[in-house]
Structures are given as structure tokens and as C-alpha cells.
Amino acid sequence: MKKWMCLLVALSMVLGSAACGGAPDAPATTRAQTQETTAAAPAEAATEAAEDKIQLTLGIYPESTNEAMIAAYDVYMANYAKRRPDVNVIPAHYFYALETIVPLAESGSLPVIFEPWYTEPQKLIRAGYVRPVTELLKERGWDEQINPSIRDLLSADGEIYGVPRDAYALGLQINMELFEEAGLVEDGVPLYPKTWDELAETGKQIKEATGSAGLCLLAMDNAGGWHWTNIAWAFGAHPLSIDNGDGTFTANLNTPEAIEAMEYISALKWEHDILTADPLTENWGTGFTQLGVSNAAMYIGANDAVDQPTVVNGLPLEDFALVPLPAGPGGQYSLNGGTVYMFAANATDEQVDAALDFMISIGRAPEIGPELIEGLTEDARGRKENGAPVLRRFPAWVGSAYANTEAAAISPFLNVDMRLYQDYFDKVAEPGNLRLEEQGLTQEMYAEITKVLQAVLSDENADIPALLEAANHNYQIMLNDAGIGK
Numbered sequence: 452m453k454k455w456m457c458l459l460v461a462l463s464m465v466l467g468s469a470a471c472g473g474a475p476d477a478p479a480t481t482r483a484q485t486q487e488t489t490a491a492a493p494a495e496a497a498t499e500a501a502e503d504k505i506q507l508t509l510g511i512y513p514e515s516t517n518e519a520m521i522a523a524y525d526v527y528m529a530n531y532a533k534r535r536p537d538v539n540v541i542p543a544h545y546f547y548a549l550e551t552i553v554p555l556a557e558s559g560s561l562p563v564i565f566e567p568w569y570t571e572p573q574k575l576i577r578a579g580y581v582r583p584v585t586e587l588l589k590e591r592g593w594d595e596q597i598n599p600s601i602r603d604l605l606s607a608d609g610e611i612y613g614v615p616r617d618a619y620a621l622g623l624q625i626n627m628e629l630f631e632e633a634g635l636v637e638d639g640v641p642l643y644p645k646t647w648d649e650l651a652e653t654g655k656q657i658k659e660a661t662g663s664a665g666l667c668l669l670a671m672d673n674a675g676g677w678h679w680t681n682i683a684w685a686f687g688a689h690p691l692s693i694d695n696g697d698g699t700f701t702a703n704l705n706t707p708e709a710i711e712a713m714e715y716i717s718a719l720k721w722e723h724d725i726l727t728a729d730p731l732t733e734n735w736g737t738g739f740t741q742l743g744v745s746n747a748a749m750y751i752g753a754n755d756a757v758d759q760p761t762v763v764n765g766l767p768l769e770d771f772a773l774v775p776l777p778a779g780p781g782g783q784y785s786l787n788g789g790t791v792y793m794f795a796a797n798a799t800d801e802q803v804d805a806a807l808d809f810m811i812s813i814g815r816a817p818e819i820g821p822e823l824i825e826g827l828t829e830d831a832r833g834r835k836e837n838g839a840p841v842l843r844r845f846p847a848w849v850g851s852a853y854a855n856t857e858a859a860a861i862s863p864f865l866n867v868d869m870r871l872y873q874d875y876f877d878k879v880a881e882p883g884n885l886r887l888e889e890q891g892l893t894q895e896m897y898a899e900i901t902k903v904l905q906a907v908l909s910d911e912n913a914d915i916p917a918l919l920e921a922a923n924h925n926y927q928i929m930l931n932d933a934g935i936g937k
Contacts, residue, residue, distance in 0.1 A: 505538045507805045510545035510562030511616075511792065519837055523829050524813075530822060531812040538805045547571070549894070556580035561795035564806040566616055569604055569788045570893035576607045577935075581793045583610035584803055591807065596817040596848050600887060605791060614807075615847035616815055618789035619753035620879040621681050623650075624739075624760060625772040627871070629748035633660035640870050643774040647685060647715060650749070650777050654725030657748045665725035667747035668716070670904040671734040676897030677888075678751045679716065679904060680786060684886060686712040687781025692891035692926075699937035700891035702927040704900065705919040708781060713907060713915045721911040730908050740764050751776070754875070755789070758839035768840060772871035775878035785878070787885040789847065817848040819856050827860035835864040842872065845879075892929050899926050 513520035528540055545551075547567045555561045556578070567575065575581045588594040588611055597605070597615060605613045625641050633656050635642045644650040654665020669675040680691060688708035693701040703709075720726050727733060727747055739756070741747040743764025752759070757773060760766045776785055792810065794803050810816040814826020834841045841864045843857055878884055889896060899922040907913045930936030 503537075505535075505799075505801050505805050506541060507538050507564075507802055507809065508541045508543040508562040509806075509809070510543050510565030512542035512544045514544050514546070519833050523833050526829055527809075527812045527826065530825065531809055534812065534822070535805060535808055538808075540809070552580065556796070559795075559797050561797075563795055563798045563802045564792055564809070565795070566790045566792055568790055569601075570888050572605050572613060572791060572793065573607065573890065574892070575793060576612050580796055581612050582796045582798055582803070583612050584614075584794055584807075585609075585611045587800065587803055587807065588614065591818070593807075593817055596850055596853075598847055598849055600787075601789075601791070601847060604887070605793075613791045613793040614810070614816075616790040616792050617755060618787065618845040618847045619755040620785040620787050620845060620885055621678075621751055621753050621776060622773050622785060622875045622879070623776050624742055624750045624752040624757075625774060626742050626745055626748045626760075626766065627770040627772055629657055629661050629663055629745055633657040633748075639868065641772050641774065643772075643874075644777050647682065647777045647779045651719060651723045651725065654719070654749065655723055658725055661745075661748070663745055664727040664741070664747040665723075665749060666719065667727050667733055667738045667741040667750045668719065668730045668908075669733045669735065669738055669751075670730040670901060670908050671732055671737075673894055673897040673901060674735040674738075675904045676900030677786070679712070679900050680889060680897070681751065681776060681784065682715070682779070683709050683712040684784045684786075685777065685779025685781055686715065687779070688712055689781070689886075690889060692889040692893070692896060694890055695937050697937075699935050700930050701937055702891075702896075702923045702930060704896070704923040704926060705916070709919055710916055712779075713903060713919060716904065717907045717911070717913065717915065720908050726908075731905055742766065753788075754842060754845055757842065758834070758837070762837050762839045768838065768867055771840070773875045774871075775875050783878070783884065784886045785884055786888060787879075788888050789845070817850065817853050819852050823856060824860050827857055828864075831861040831864040835866050840867045840872075841865050842867070843876075891935065892926070892933060895929050896926050 513524060531540065543562045545562050545565045547565060552575070561580070585594065593614065594611060598618070601615045601618065602611060605611055623643065625643060627636060627641060630636050630641045635653065635656065644653045650666065657663065657665045669678055683691065686708050688706055691703055691709070693703050695701060720730070727741055733741070738750045739752065739759035742750040743760035743766040752773070754773060757771070761768060761771055776783065794806065807816065811818050811822050812826060814823050814830060816823065831841050841861055843861065846854065903918045903922050906918050907915060927936055
């Protein structure tokens with residue numbers, strides 16, 4: 452019951468994916484269908500499979516609407532069947548959400564492998580919903596190849612509980628067409644804002660010239676708190692969740708720097724008037740839509756979501772750019788998050804080993820060989836065919852061999868002017884630029900901040916210090932109730 456309560460502390464909140472990578476939570480109907488599929492499909496498929504085969508329920512299998520990725524998985528699974536004929540792979544797509552992780556884990560129905568965001572591993576480890584895989588990783592030499600900061604997120608008491616799928620760093624996504632109309636493009640490169648003050652001025656120039664919003668700011672779900680965290684860091688508000696070094700955390704949302712960051716948000720709405728018509732209705736998905744259909748010129752987004760404004764929302768590749776986030780009085784930072792692979796607590800060594808081999812087949816493992824090259828190649832080919840920018844991944848695995856292999860595999864499919872991206876990649880490579888998401892109960896913290904954003908963007912005279920004091924109080928209670936507050 453204790454581990455149930457640790458995760459249920461936030462079930463009354465509307466969750467957004469802010470970490471992950473950054474997609475919003477699935478609609479209720481989708482979550483229900485996903486849960487049913489995850490629970491039922493393995494039982495049906497296992498009945499038909501040979502009894503002596505290892506049953507690998509694949510929570511990372513693409514959702515049914517993603518036809519292009521399913522086609523890629525057809526190739527992956529055919530190759531995997533040759534490598535591991537002793538394994539029966541059971542597609543069991545699972546979109547991670549707190550509403551479903553608790554009942555699935557408690558009933559022992561989680562897929563063998565699934566993919567939560569960077570904010571979730573410690574929570575799942577504390578609850579006992581995932582198993583350690585340290586020895587299996589050591590046998591392969593993978594334990595030393597995980598990016599150290601990501602390995603720390605996945606570790607507790609000397610054990611490693613997962614491996615990285617990918618990583619991202621937030622930047623500023625730009626609609627080049629609107630920048631061009633506003634006279635903010637020179638030699639094919641956008642004259643993007645270098646500071647948050649400049650962003651306000653740039654936004655005003657764009658709105659005056661085009662009638663479109665300068666910036667799409669989110670204030671509908673957890674993604675609002677996620678984005679605000681990065682802005683707050685630039686104003687010097689860090690940490691927002693104090694790590695006491697003993698497994699406990701103290702809320703720190705009401706500092707003068709945090710207040711200044713929230714006042715800046717208020718000014719974007721009430722003084723500069725550069726936001727979309729109703730930020731309270733903007734979420735992760737609508738932000739990309741506003742950018743893609745030229746209703747907004749700028750949006751905070753990452754390298755792992757460049758297909759959203761382009762492929763999904765129709766923005767031509769030549770009209771899209773990704774540049775560094777602006778600097779503030781407290782510095783310039785990019786929030787570093789992503790998605791990890793974790794393994795159900797009741798998964799056997801054989802099942803986890805089979806899942807790790809499957810990672811090789813899809814090009815998500817650090818082993819250099821034909822399967823990695825084919826996985827990377829298929830991914831790049833699919834992106835180019837779908838009209839998505841083909842870019843190198845953010846490094847979740849360390850070592851030049853992997854990076855060089857990836858560069859060689861994707862080079863035939865490169866389809867963008869790298870001048871529209873290079874400043875972003877240069878900035879996030881600078882020491883000290885990247886910051887991992889705040890620890891504690893991160894998604895719950897984001898939800899509390901989003902409440903403040905909603906109040907500030909609804910009322911020009913909102914009492915920001917009082918609102919952040921209330922958010923800080925509420926967040927501390929959640930930490931206390933989860934047994935990790937101090």
C-alpha cells in the first residue's frame with residue numbers, strides 16, 4: 452500500500468508529459484485502450500506461441516496510428532527473429548501515464564520493457580515497479596557506456612534500473628516565414644533573440660508586421676510548468692526542488708528569482724501582448740500546431756520533436772529552424788530530458804536479455820555492428836521519406852564510435868540547411884549549458900506551477916508572490932505525503 456500511495460499522490464492532477472519528453476498525456480480513451488491492449492494482448496499471443504519460447508511483451512511497440520514507424524518495426528522484428536528465434540515478440544504498445552502505471556504494475560501486467568520519461572525512474576524504483584538490470588548490463592559492457600548523468604537518474608543503492616532510449620535539450624523553434632515577413636532573416640538565417648528581453652522585443656516586431664503571435668506559451672497542462680522551469684533557471688531560480696542529499700527534497704518555488712521569472716511571463720501577456728489568443732488552451736501539441744500553421748513565430752521545443760511542426764503540421768523544412776534558448780540575468784540553460792527504457796519488476800533475466808537484444812535491432816543500443824547501422828539507417832530513411840528533418844540524436848550513450856557510426860549512417864539522408872540548427876547544437880554542447888529536470892515529484896511540481904501560470908495569464912493584477920507561496924506549500928505537502936519531503 453505504501454508504494455501505491457507514493458504514486459497516487461498526484462492522480463487527481465491532469466498530467467502532461469513534460470519530460471520527456473515532452474508529449475502531453477494521452478486522452479482518456481486512448482489510455483483505456485492502451486491498458487486493455489497491454490493487459491490482453493500478451494495473454495492471447497502467449498497462448499498461440501510455443502511454450503518453450505521466451506515471451507517478450509513489447510511496450511515500446513508503436514501506437515496503431517503510426518504507420519510509418521510500424522513499417523520500420525516490421526523490418527526490425529524480421530531481423531530480430533533471425534537473431535533470437537527463441538523469443539516470441541508480443542506487440543503491447545504502452546503510453547506511460549500515472550493513471551495506468553499503478554494498476555498495471557500492481558497487477559503484474561506491465562510489459563517487459565516500457566518507456567517512461569526522465570522524471571519518473573526514481574519514483575518507479577521507490578515503488579518497486581521496476582527491476583534492476585545491473586549485472587545484465589555489465590555482461591554487455593553497457594553500464595559504462597550510458598551517459599553518466601542519465602545513469603545517475605536510473606540508479607539507486609548501487610543498482611541500475613534501466614537504459615536510455617534518447618535524450619533532448621530544449622531550444623527555441625522558429626517559423627522562418629514569419630521572421631522573414633518581419634525583416635528578421637539575413638542571408639537565410641534568422642536573427643533570433645539572444646536574451647529573454649530581446650525575445651519580447653522580437654515578438655512585438657513580428658506581431659506588428661504579421662499579425663501573428665510572437666510566442667506560443669503553454670499554460671494548459673504540466674508542459675506549462677516544464678517550460679517555465681527553463682525560463683526560471685535563466686532568471687536565477689535554481690534549484691526549484693532542493694535535494695537534501697538524504698533522499699528527501701524541499702520545495703523552493705517562491706524565491707525572488709522565481710517571482711521575477713513569473714513577472715516576466717505576466718509582462719509577455721499584459722505589457723508586450725505577444726502571446727497567442729488564449730495560452731490557457733495551449734498544450735504541447737497545440738504549440739507545434741500554432742508554429743506549423745504560422746499562428747506563432749516562436750515556441751519552446753526540442754530536437755526530438757522537430758517532426759511535429761513540419762510533418763504533423765505542414766511547415767516546410769526550409770521554413771523551420773531550431774536555435775538556442777535565450778539567456779537571462781541568471782544565465783543560459785537548456786533543460787535536458789528524454790525517455791528511458793525500464794523493465795517490469797516481474798520480468799525474468801531471460802526476458803530482459805531478450806529486450807536488450809531487441810534494442811540492438813532498433814538501433815537504440817551502443818553495440819556497433821550491422822544491426823545498429825541498419826536501425827539508424829531505417830530511422831533516417833523513414834524521416835526523410837516523411838519530410839521530417841534528419842538530425843543527429845542527442846547523446847544518450849557516450850563514446851565517439853557510436854557518434855561516428857550514427858553520422859555515417861544518416862549522412863545519405865540529410866535534408867536540411869544546418870545553418871538553421873548549428874547554433875543550437877553548438878550551445879547545448881557547451882559545458883554547463885545543460886540542466887537535468889528538477890528532482891523530487893517533478894510532474895507534480897509542474898502541475899502546481901501551471902496553476903500559477905493560469906492565474907497570472909488570466910488576471911493582470913494577479914498576486915504572484917502569494918500564488919507562488921501557495922504552490923510551494925502545496926508541493927511540499929506532496930513531497931511529505933510521498934515520504935520524500937523535508
